[in-house]
Amino acid sequence: MKLKAFIASISAAVLTACGSVDVEHYSREKPELELSTFFNGTIDAWGIFQKRSGAVARRFHVTIEASWKSPDEGVLDERFIYSDGETQRRVWHLKRQSDGTWQGTADDVVGVAVGKVSGNALRWTYVLRLPVDGKEYLVDFDDWMWQLDEHSMMNRSVMSKFGVDLGEVTLFFKKRIPGGQ
Template identity: 55%
Template sequence: MKKLLTVLLCCVLASCASPDVEQYAAEKPALSLQDYLNGDLQAWGMFQDRSGEVIKRFHVKMTGTWEGDTGTLDERFTYSDGTTERRVWTLTRQPDGNWQGTADDVEGVAQGTLAGNAFHWRYTLRLPVGGRTWLVDLDDRMYLVDDNVMLNRAVMSKWGFTLGSITLSFYKP
């Protein structure tokens, strides 16, 4: 029985592993957050529950501005049900090259790593649900495809259990 539990625990822990962003260090085009998230851009996306059902679709208009290693990303969401939301990120490149970010609906400080064409971002979001606010964890990965298109996939979880995923396609003219 002990061996079975050990094997099951190892399988569970292995399933929690995710690719290290450093494996994309040689990938081109190289992603520069200061370049790609500067000016106006748009994204189209959806939230899917853990079964894969699309729960909400949305469009985002964004404007990014930078002063050195600190940027502001103003995101304006319009959801398929007509509701709107705004999130304003402050992004800061750290001396070690990693990234930190804050926003009003983010608990604490988001932590990010950039390598090649990929950016990996982890943070805890305050998510309003039915009159209450839930703290949910996001494991957010972005991949620059070309100078205009970036793809984004984030997995949302609570207490280690996947609630769903967010998929976005960014476009910068």
């Protein structure tokens, strides 16, 4: 029985890898995403976590304070408030590499997140330390963002472990307009 489960999980991983879209698919999409422009100042995001079944398990709001030393090096300070009152903070340190890709680090990210921008899209891949019921799990994230306009972005992340999908995180980002609504 364990052999069948192992083969099924390997098959799922192979099928997921074969079905993956390359970020270059979005190369002609507008507006062109420039991380230091979109993620600058205060950004609000609203999101949900859905279990594999599709059931919404958590809702949350994130306030992001974004600042940049240069167009190639910035910090995203994320403060989460979940619908059950739990709070969380993640501080991303982002740096553009000479080949145009991005690297990101945060305290709960294992190693380095790797990101690539093309057109209006960004794809991050990384491993996150995820606390659940007093335990910590290492979970793979396939994290996609699409800029919709100057002030809006959608984000969809698939969480998996050993190639098996655990659930999805969906967020909508809205930049605060100084002096505006």
